[in-house]
Amino acid sequence: MPKTILHVDMDAFFASVEQMDHPELKGQPVVVGSPPNERGVVAAASYEARKFGIHSAMPSSEAGRRCPHAIFRPVNMHRYAAISARVFKILERFTPLLEPVSIDEAFMDVTGAHALYGDGRAIAEKIRTAIHDEIGLTASVGVATNKFLAKLASDMNKPDGLTVMPSSPAEIRDFLAPLPVGRVWGVGKVTCGLLEKAGIATIGGLQNIPIDRLSAIVGQHSARHLQRLSWGEDARDIELEYEEKSISREHTFPTDCQKRDKLEHVLKDLVDDVGRRLREAGKYATIVHLKLRWQGFQTITRQKQLDSACSDDFRLRTAAQELFDVQKLIKPVRLIGFGVSGLTSMPTEQLSLFEAQTVQAERREKLSRAVDQIRLKFGRDSIGRAGGAKSEEV
Numbered sequence: 001m002p003k004t005i006l007h008v009d010m011d012a013f014f015a016s017v018e019q020m021d022h023p024e025l026k027g028q029p030v031v032v033g034s035p036p037n038e039r040g041v042v043a044a045a046s047y048e049a050r051k052f053g054i055h056s057a058m059p060s061s062e063a064g065r066r067c068p069h070a071i072f073r074p075v076n077m078h079r080y081a082a083i084s085a086r087v088f089k090i091l092e093r094f095t096p097l098l099e100p101v102s103i104d105e106a107f108m109d110v111t112g113a114h115a116l117y118g119d120g121r122a123i124a125e126k127i128r129t130a131i132h133d134e135i136g137l138t139a140s141v142g143v144a145t146n147k148f149l150a151k152l153a154s155d156m157n158k159p160d161g162l163t164v165m166p167s168s169p170a171e172i173r174d175f176l177a178p179l180p181v182g183r184v185w186g187v188g189k190v191t192c193g194l195l196e197k198a199g200i201a202t203i204g205g206l207q208n209i210p211i212d213r214l215s216a217i218v219g220q221h222s223a224r225h226l227q228r229l230s231w232g233e234d235a236r237d238i239e240l241e242y243e244e245k246s247i248s249r250e251h252t253f254p255t256d257c258q259k260r261d262k263l264e265h266v267l268k269d270l271v272d273d274v275g276r277r278l279r280e281a282g283k284y285a286t287i288v289h290l291k292l293r294w295q296g297f298q299t300i301t302r303q304k305q306l307d308s309a310c311s312d313d314f315r316l317r318t319a320a321q322e323l324f325d326v327q328k329l330i331k332p333v334r335l336i337g338f339g340v341s342g343l344t345s346m347p348t349e350q351l352s353l354f355e356a357q358t359v360q361a362e363r364r365e366k367l368s369r370a371v372d373q374i375r376l377k378f379g380r381d382s383i384g385r386a387g388g389a390k391s392e393e394v
Contacts, residue, residue: 003111031072041060043075052070140154140155180201181203211223275312291338
């Protein structure tokens with residue numbers, strides 16, 4: 001029996017919450033993020049604002065130029081999280097097989113709920129009605145036999161839409177064939193450019209290309225994965241325990257900065273914050289990332305594979321400093337960021353070939369956790385380096 005998978009996606013979530021809380025904003029172009037006269041980016045845009053080409057991650061200054069009469073609202077994450085919790089409570093009524101993707105979207109396996117609530121379309125309608133009536137917001141829902149198709153379907157009739165994918169393999173392939181190849185999950189700008197250069201502009205082209213030719217374009221592993229998706233095949237199950245795949249922090253400077261000492265101070269603060277979040281999550285990182293954005297929004301990223309997984313501030317700072325030391329400051333810096341990925345639930349032993357190293361690593365981690373507790377009790381600035389600079393999330 002085929003599964004019934006739903007993808008529930010709240011419509012312009014942050015902006016819609018602002019319009020709900022402030023009725024005078026309904027029908028107006030609302031932008032959530034920094035005001036246009038400050039450094040920062042757009043976190044969300046209402047559908048009215050999107051008509052002017054405004055989208056998330058766009059510089060707020062550009063959003064202001066595109067729509068001078070747009071209404072800018074500051075990010076209110078506490079409020080959005082509270083509304084999100086109410087949305088997920090509604091989703092949990094229909095199935096325990098729920099996979100949060102982000103604060104405003106989730107996958108659901110409702111295969112076992114048909115006897116109680118009807119088929120996929122009926123369940124999707126009930127969910128949309130409950131969210132609208134109980135909270136006052138709209139959601140778009142895709143119904144399909146797997147996660148890829150459900151996600152694709154939820155995007156098709158936004159906002160406040162419901163799309164049910166066909167269920168037979170032949171109908172699915174026919175449905176997908178005329179869509180742009182960029183709609184396939186995992187086909188980003190680079191891969192899309194490679195495929196289009198090879199004459200593959202639609203999903204249909206991806207469906208029919210010989211696998212050896214596709215492998216020559218994107219690599220063997222990616223080729224098989226993308227072609228299966230183009231046929232509408234996706235074997236991934238609902239992940240009941242959502243885990244962060246990476247943790248990162250960024251700081252945008254009020255004025256562009258080219259002083260290495262100031263950049264290093266900010267970077268160390270970012271590293272400490274990422275380390276704290278790692279330890280709170282009980283995770284260890286195996287890869288560290290440095291991000292720099294220059295004037296003109298040119299962005300570079302550098303990464304380093306650690307010898308073993310860790311979460312202590314000393315090793316994270318050392319790795320971050322090594323990445324920063326080899327980076328030439330060709331222009332003033334607008335934004336600096338630090339992140340970790342390759343997260344694991346336990347430290348690896350390969351690094352600690354000698355017992356002394358193991359003991360030292362354990363001591364550093366205990367020290368980092370002790371610092372976390374002091375800062376939690378007495379405030380962030382109660383312990384740390386002299387001259388540390390404050391950071392901010394963007």
